[in-house]
Amino acid sequence: MAALFVAGFVGLFSETALNIALSQLTAIFAVSNTTVQWLATGYFLTLGILVPVTGVLMQRLTTRQLFLTSVSLSIFGTIIAALAPSFGILLAxxxxxxxxxxxxxxxxxxxxFTIFTPDKRGGAMGVMGLVILAGPALGPTLAGLILDTLSWHWIFWFTLPFLLFSIALGYIHIPNLNELRKVRxxxxxxxLSTIGFGGVVxxxxxxxxxGWGDGLVTGSIVVGLSGLLLFALRQTKMEMxxxxxxxxxxxxFVLGLIMNMITFLNMLSLLVVLPMFMQIALVVTAFATGLLLLPGSLLNCILSPVIGRMFDRYGPRAVIVPGTILIAVGYLLYATYGTETALWAVALTHVVMMLGVGLVIASVQTNTLNALPRRYYPDGIAITQTAQQVCGAIGIAVMVSLMTAKxxxxxxAVAPSIEEAAAAGSSLVFKIGLALAVVNVAISLFFRKARPVQA
Known part of the structure; x- marks a missing residue:
């Protein structure tokens, strides 16, 4: 588990660590804001395309084979990114x-879900929740420190020793735990899944x-949605x-999936928009931005295992409902902030927001998968992981687009002040996030504890 968690942490850290450098990379590579955000969107798009394939691979290959392949790809990609001389190579x-x-x-x-019994999964998923949240949340903080002292290349060099440690530990200790099947x-x-997810994102x-009226934009979305529909229909007709x-x-499972999608769309777009708001509207340095986001990130690291045990003891509703309310409160506060907002208020709101996210993510994922029979775990995991990553990619693309347009x-039309313009654009994004957060509050009221099916 240590080898897996370290590899996951590094991957999720890399997911958001570059966000804080996007403004610098725009100038360095002479690209637009909407182009540079492909460094984030492309990451999520790749996840959305490949995670469904992983659901099959987990039934065809051993745990050890998959782990070694995964970390080897991460090491190779990290080295290429650290040495990248151009935007295209960095994106690749x-x-x-x-x-x-x-x-x-x-x-x-x-x-x-294979090695822990249902009554212990909440605690185990709480630890994974720490990884899921700490990686993306600590990314901006550590990256800000690196950017203020070194170049952006060191964001990648920083993670390489952790990946080498993970692959060495996993090579020694990870056995096979998968139930291998002859799945084609x-x-x-x-x-179809590549065309579907790729077209939509x-x-x-x-x-x-x-612009939204452009023929290529409309055509890509229509082709993508058609591809997803055909993909789903084909799955229902196949024997395997x-x-x-x-x-x-x-x-x-469906309720949990919807909440997961909304939560990841909100969280991952926030991790891109919030640093932009702080650096442009509040004129805060990259390092200071990271420091202001650190308390909320640390709180999540401390509380995630505790939240997992609370889920095991008190059930999903006692944890998830308060979490969705805290997220909504956080967005409500963010939507009122402007260029004169005190930095302590931004940091405190981030603490509230991240506490809510911590209460929701691991608990929803655990309850969602507990509702399935064991033989459907790889499929359920692939579906939830794909949905949340694609929603993250769409969320980042749409929110940055809306922020830029505003x-x-x-x-x-109003004033030639980039600070006030950034605050206005961010406020629009936060209001949309608030609306989605309120939807999650309503969904959370219908949650009940899933009884694991053994068949």
Whole structure:
């Protein structure tokens, strides 16, 4: 578990660590804001495309084979990213890094649900929740420190020793835990899922540059949605589907999936927009931005295992409902902030927000998968992981696009102040996040403890 958790932490750290450097990279590589955010969007898009394939690989290959492949990809991608001389090579390296994370995240969840009994899974998932939250949350803080003392390349060099430690530990200790089956990797299903997820995410991302009425944007989204529909239909017709859609027969699984999607869309877009708001509207340095976000991140690291035990003891509703309310309160506060907002208020709101996220994420994932029979765990994990990563990619693309559009309108129509324009753009994003958070509060009221099915 230590080897898996370290690899997962590094992958998730890499997911957001570069966010704080996006403003610098825009100038260094002479690209636009909507282009540079592909360093984040491309990462999530790769996860969305490859995680469904991982659901099949977990049934065809041993735990050890998958782990070594995953960390090897992460190491290779990290080295290429650290040496990248151009934007295109850096983006390609991010894709390779994401391929490694696309394997290790579902693999870690599958191992937890294989070796822990249902009454202990909440605690184990609480520790994984620490990894899921600490990686993305600590990314901006550590990256800010690195950027203030070294170049952006060191964001990647920093993670390399951890990956080497993980692969050495895993090579020695990780056995096989998967139930191997003769599941065929259907080429047409892979193509349809790639076209589906790729088309949707590309369409939403390209809208930032081209506008929502552009033919390429509309066409990409329509082709993507068509690909996803055909992919789902094909899975229902196959004797050995790439993703077993029978998981959707469980109402608790569907409720948990929807909440997961909203939570990740909000959280990952926030981790991009909030640093932009702080650095542009509040004129805060990268390092100071990281420090202000640190208390909320540390609180999550401390409380995640405790939250997991609370889930085991008191059930999902006692943990998830307060969490969704805290997230909504956080967004409500963020939506009122402007250029005169005190830095302590931003930091305190982030603490409230991250506490809510910590209460929700691991608890929802545990209850969602507990509602499935064991034979559907790889499919359920692949579905939830794919949905949350694709929603993260769409969330980042849409929120950055909306923020940029609002900024430009403000500069043209109201005042030529980039600080006030950034505050106006951020406020719009936070209001949308608030609306989605309120939807999650409503969904949380229908949660009940899932009774694991053994069949």
């Amino acid at each position: 390296a991010r894709v390779i890094q994401a391929a490694g994370l696309a394997i290790v995240l579902p693999l870690t969840q599958n191992v937890i 990797l259907d080429a047409l299903s892979v193509c 590309y369409g939403f991302s390209a809208a930032g540059d081209r 589907p790439m993703l077993n859609m029978k998981a959707f027969r469980s109402p608790l 900024q430009n309108r403000y500069l043209e």
